[in-house]
Amino acid sequence: MSRIGVFVCHCGENISRTVDVEQVAKAAGEIPGVAYSCDYKYMCSDPGQTLLKKAVAEHKLDGVLVAACSPRMHEKTFRKAAEAAGLNPYLCEMANIREHCSWVHEDRGMATAKAKDIVKLMVERVRKGKSLAPITVPVTKRALVIGGGIAGIQAALDIADAGHKVVLVERDPSIGGHMAQLSETFPTLDCSQCIMTPKMVDVANHPNITLFTYSEIEKVEGYIGNFQVTVKHKARSVDEKKCTGCGVCMTKCPKKKIPNEFDQGHGMRPAIYVPFPQAVPNTPVIDRENCTMFQSGKCGVCAKVCGPGAVDYEQKDTFTVEDVGAIVVATGFKLYTIDRKPEGSPIQGYGEFGYGTIPDIIDGMTFERLASASGPTGGKILRPSDGKEPKQVVFIQCVGSRAREKGISYCSKVCCMYTAKHTMLYHHKVHDGQAYVFFMDARTPGKGYDEFWRRAVEEEEAVYIRGMVSRMYQRGDKIVVMGSDIQVGTQVEIEADLVVLATAVQPQDGADLLAQKLGISYDKYNFYSEAHAKLKPVECATAGIYLAGACQGPKDIPDTVSQASAAAAKVMTLFAKDQLERDPVVAKVNEKYCVGCFACKKVCAYGAIEEKEIRDRQGNLVKKVAYVNPGVCGGCGTCQATCPSKSIELDGYTDEQIMAMIEAL
Amino acid sequence: MNAKASKTHVTCIEPAYYEAITEAIRKEAVQILKDETVVGVVGYLPGRRKGTASPALVTTAEEAGKLIFSPACVNNLSVYLTKAKKGVLKKGKVGIVAKGCDMRALAGLITESQLQREELFIIGVVCPGVYGFGAERTGTLTEANIARKCRECSVHLPDGADVAAGTHTELADLTPEEAEEMARIEAMPQAERWAFWKEHFSRCIRCMACRQVCPFCYCEQCLCDKNRPQAVESSPRPAGNMAWHLVRAMHLAGRCGGCAECERVCPMDIPLNLLNRRMAKELKELYDFEAGLNPVEKGPLNQYKEDDDQSFIK
Numbered sequence: 001m002s003r004i005g006v007f008v009c010h011c012g013e014n015i016s017r018t019v020d021v022e023q024v025a026k027a028a029g030e031i032p033g034v035a036y037s038c039d040y041k042y043m044c045s046d047p048g049q050t051l052l053k054k055a056v057a058e059h060k061l062d063g064v065l066v067a068a069c070s071p072r073m074h075e076k077t078f079r080k081a082a083e084a085a086g087l088n089p090y091l092c093e094m095a096n097i098r099e100h101c102s103w104v105h106e107d108r109g110m111a112t113a114k115a116k117d118i119v120k121l122m123v124e125r126v127r128k129g130k131s132l133a134p135i136t137v138p139v140t141k142r143a144l145v146i147g148g149g150i151a152g153i154q155a156a157l158d159i160a161d162a163g164h165k166v167v168l169v170e171r172d173p174s175i176g177g178h179m180a181q182l183s184e185t186f187p188t189l190d191c192s193q194c195i196m197t198p199k200m201v202d203v204a205n206h207p208n209i210t211l212f213t214y215s216e217i218e219k220v221e222g223y224i225g226n227f228q229v230t231v232k233h234k235a236r237s238v239d240e241k242k243c244t245g246c247g248v249c250m251t252k253c254p255k256k257k258i259p260n261e262f263d264q265g266h267g268m269r270p271a272i273y274v275p276f277p278q279a280v281p282n283t284p285v286i287d288r289e290n291c292t293m294f295q296s297g298k299c300g301v302c303a304k305v306c307g308p309g310a311v312d313y314e315q316k317d318t319f320t321v322e323d324v325g326a327i328v329v330a331t332g333f334k335l336y337t338i339d340r341k342p343e344g345s346p347i348q349g350y351g352e353f354g355y356g357t358i359p360d361i362i363d364g365m366t367f368e369r370l371a372s373a374s375g376p377t378g379g380k381i382l383r384p385s386d387g388k389e390p391k392q393v394v395f396i397q398c399v400g401s402r403a404r405e406k407g408i409s410y411c412s413k414v415c416c417m418y419t420a421k422h423t424m425l426y427h428h429k430v431h432d433g434q435a436y437v438f439f440m441d442a443r444t445p446g447k448g449y450d451e452f453w454r455r456a457v458e459e460e461e462a463v464y465i466r467g468m469v470s471r472m473y474q475r476g477d478k479i480v481v482m483g484s485d486i487q488v489g490t491q492v493e494i495e496a497d498l499v500v501l502a503t504a505v506q507p508q509d510g511a512d513l514l515a516q517k518l519g520i521s522y523d524k525y526n527f528y529s530e531a532h533a534k535l536k537p538v539e540c541a542t543a544g545i546y547l548a549g550a551c552q553g554p555k556d557i558p559d560t561v562s563q564a565s566a567a568a569a570k571v572m573t574l575f576a577k578d579q580l581e582r583d584p585v586v587a588k589v590n591e592k593y594c595v596g597c598f599a600c601k602k603v604c605a606y607g608a609i610e611e612k613e614i615r616d617r618q619g620n621l622v623k624k625v626a627y628v629n630p631g632v633c634g635g636c637g638t639c640q641a642t643c644p645s646k647s648i649e650l651d652g653y654t655d656e657q658i659m660a661m662i663e664a665l
Numbered sequence: 666m667n668a669k670a671s672k673t674h675v676t677c678i679e680p681a682y683y684e685a686i687t688e689a690i691r692k693e694a695v696q697i698l699k700d701e702t703v704v705g706v707v708g709y710l711p712g713r714r715k716g717t718a719s720p721a722l723v724t725t726a727e728e729a730g731k732l733i734f735s736p737a738c739v740n741n742l743s744v745y746l747t748k749a750k751k752g753v754l755k756k757g758k759v760g761i762v763a764k765g766c767d768m769r770a771l772a773g774l775i776t777e778s779q780l781q782r783e784e785l786f787i788i789g790v791v792c793p794g795v796y797g798f799g800a801e802r803t804g805t806l807t808e809a810n811i812a813r814k815c816r817e818c819s820v821h822l823p824d825g826a827d828v829a830a831g832t833h834t835e836l837a838d839l840t841p842e843e844a845e846e847m848a849r850i851e852a853m854p855q856a857e858r859w860a861f862w863k864e865h866f867s868r869c870i871r872c873m874a875c876r877q878v879c880p881f882c883y884c885e886q887c888l889c890d891k892n893r894p895q896a897v898e899s900s901p902r903p904a905g906n907m908a909w910h911l912v913r914a915m916h917l918a919g920r921c922g923g924c925a926e927c928e929r930v931c932p933m934d935i936p937l938n939l940l941n942r943r944m945a946k947e948l949k950e951l952y953d954f955e956a957g958l959n960p961v962e963k964g965p966l967n968q969y970k971e972d973d974d975q976s977f978i979k
Contacts (some may be wrong), residue, residue, distance in 0.1 A: 059895070167788050592885075592886075593884070593885050595885055597778055597779065597883075597884055598778045599777070599967055602962075602963045602964075602968060603967050603968070603969075644884055644888065644916050645884035645885070645886055645888055645890060647884075647886075653895070655894050656893060658894075659895075659896070660894070
């Protein structure tokens with residue numbers, strides 16, 4: 001007969017508000033094999049844990065069940081407490097009566113009954129549980145950072161400065177990301193490039209950083225401490241080793257009228273190009289879709305003029321496999337496509353705004369380029385249609401953001417501040433101009449942020465109109481902006497020369513596909529999910545993978561840099577040990593009954609299953625069976641579900657445990 | 666492959682057709698045993714009663730000269746490579762006489778790592794059909810005595826065999842009885858369909874003949890014999906019977922080659938092949954997959970593709 005202890009937690013009022021915890025504890029005490037049960041306000045607190053340890057000793061418990069929150073939250077806490085009390089930690093389990101019960105139910109009677117059931121079946125799991133020993137695996141002290149924006153750069157520099165090797169992979173031809181595109185930054189109005197480019201150079205020069213630009217993640221295998229990442233190096237058509245960055249190819253390229261992505265399509269670039277003059281690396285790339293040589297086979301000017309002979313039209317995509325122990329994902333954001341409904345997306349467009357058809361309606365990033373000294377207008381605010389200086393500019397906030405009916409309910413966080421900044425930049429450059437801002441409310445939490453906004457309103461003469469815009473259309477060379485001012489309660493009509501939309505921040509294209517390769521979770525908008533909203537904001541639920549920057553949610557630069565450094569700190573913590581202890585929740589094969597159909601091997605997402613030969617004493621092959629590499633096994637249990645003869649089982653989740661749990665109900 | 670000859674439709678198949686196949690099998694089997702290509706050949710020998718046949722493993726050229734093929738050669742011989750005669754394979758390459766439906770089982774077993782193609786010499790039979798259960802088992806094969814599964818056979822030609830015996834001949838204009846029966850059951854309201862199967866399964870005596878004869882039930886310990894924990898009740902009672910037959914159908918989804926041996930050996934006449942075919946239909950509709958046509962690396966139920974339908978997750 002087992003001697004199990006059941007500890008029911010109130011979680012303050014989180015559980016006890018809906019569940020009668022006393023009754024649950026009482027009912028648990030009546031389950032055969034339960035030697036002790038009680039309830040307590042905060043089991044995770046020090047007195048709560050002491051209560052558990054004392055009970056193990058006093059009642060000679062051989063298994064412990066804590067009915068409280070999710071095991072994701074506190075399983076480690078209670079297993080440690082159980083271990084301190086002399087129990088094998090894997091004989092301590094949690095029954096989740098918070099997320100699975102009290103938080104999602106209203107009826108106290110029904111919730112209490114359900115909590116009792118959850119406890120009842122988890123007692124069976126504890127009863128059938130076995131003592132397990134943790135697995136140790138070696139750690140590869142080399143990190144991969146995906147994304148070369150400010151988040152990736154910061155994380156890579158921090159890890160590299162701590163003495164570890166870092167591989168930084170960037171999809172575009174240069175690192176720098178969106179921050180390199182910005183003109184000046186709030187709340188200090190310092191030049192973005194001036195603070196960004198030195199960091200980019202640091203990355204390029206750092207002895208611990210291997211930089212792969214124009215590269216993508218192809219495949220991710222392995223697990224915490226031991227990832228094998230296949231990186232696809234897209235054909236640049238220029239040999240990075242030979243190129244000196246002299247730029248002759250770009251000046252000689254006959255095809256020069258290609259809209260420049262870096263300037264949001266408002267400047268022009270040749271077919272062989274670097275995205276911007278400060279690009280790192282300063283190695284051009286050939287845009288094969290727009291290159292005459294690739295399209296018609298006739299040109300080859302760049303190859304002819306290239307002194308070192310670096311231009312290589314025959315270059316192919318190559319692949320390398322990088323062994324790393326930790327991964328920082330910093331893939332950043334893109335701006336909402338506002339002109340139309342993106343195909344296959346639940347998100348609605350803003351066709352009524354005329355974006356895409358009226359050339360002088362632009363988004364915030366385009367305004368950044370217009371205001372930037374390195375931009376297509378050399379820093380002069382000139383409107384795209386006729387190059388005139390706009391005298392009336394309307395800024396519209398929350399385009400896409402906070403619009404549930406349009407498919408996005410979140411706040412993009414940075415638009416209030418950057419719109420205030422835009423009005424200031426505009427006011428500084430066009431002294432007789434007038435800026436209007438349509439806004440829902442100004443959200444300016446952050447050091448010096450509200451002061452900055454007030455300055456825009458009070459000193460820089462921006463007119464803020466609380467309300468939204470319903471429609472915009474072209475009249476002559478003006479854009480008629482029709483909106484409402486809800487404070488005055490009237491309709492407003494402004495004849496604008498230029499309209500700037502603060503469009504929503506969205507995750508990068510393909511964020512979901514990358515997440516599937518990495519095995520990390522993402523929300524309905526494709527933002528990556530952190531392991532805990534408050535206490536694990538940079539960790540993914542998948543061990544060894546960390547998040548930095550706007551790929552996790554909209555963020556401004558200081559927040560992004562903080563998170564990047566936090567992710568780097570997590571990586572360093574991981575790298576501080578030579579060996580890593582892992583939960584022994586891994587699959588084991590019953591070699592006696594395994595018939596070697598290897599269905600398990602076929603379904604294993606971790607590549608953890610190998611073929612093992614069983615030989616007799618004379619060395620004759622008796623049979624082939626499956627073998628699970630415990631270091632690689634992710635403990636997902638897919639093999640267990642697939643095995644037709646039930647010859648493979650996950651420790652801690654054996655068929656016997658699961659069947660006993662079902663039987664208990 | 667010499668069986669790609671033009672197809673002929675006839676109203677009955679004379680014993681002479683089978684005699685020609687018998688000759689071809691004997692010639693091939695004698696040859697490969699003589700030149701020691703194989704250590705044995707799994708085929709059919711005449712049964713003790715006239716007109717019957719029984720599976721056999723022959724290891725000498727002399728015995729091989731007695732091998733036959735007739736409409737009574739109903740058994741799927743691939744099962745002998747996984748169960749009773751499994752040890753044979755350890756001695757070396759084995760020859761096997763295989764009809765089209767047996768070939769599908771062989772392909773499936775290769776897929777599931779139970780056999781290696783190199784260790785087999787397959788004498789394929791261009792089979793026009795075999796006798797049905799309970800039918801008149803002598804003389805010509807006609808619409809009256811052909812097995813139900815053979816009425817809708819799509820694998821007369823044993824594709825992928827080392828050699829093939831016979832010319833492509835089929836009985837003309839057979840009604841697809843099994844397909845009609847499937848359509849009838851599918852058209853039933855759910856409750857009625859449930860009752861239909863419940864009645865059939867309630868008669869099951871759990872003799873496990875369906876398992877023993879199935880080439881894909883090669884587990885050394887069947888899930889249904891496990892008692893810790895017990896997944897399926899082992900005594901013949903309705904709940905356990907239902908569980909067993911559903912487990913069996915699910916385990917065969919995407920694997921069953923349609924030899925219908927389970928149905929043939931069932932002493933209680935449970936129409937098991939209807940379940941197998943229904944699962945095969947699902948696989949065809951969902952994944953455009955047909956089991957056992959060729960050995961594959963992964964069946965559709967054992968693989969994940971990035972473009973799989975994931976709408977049910979979000």
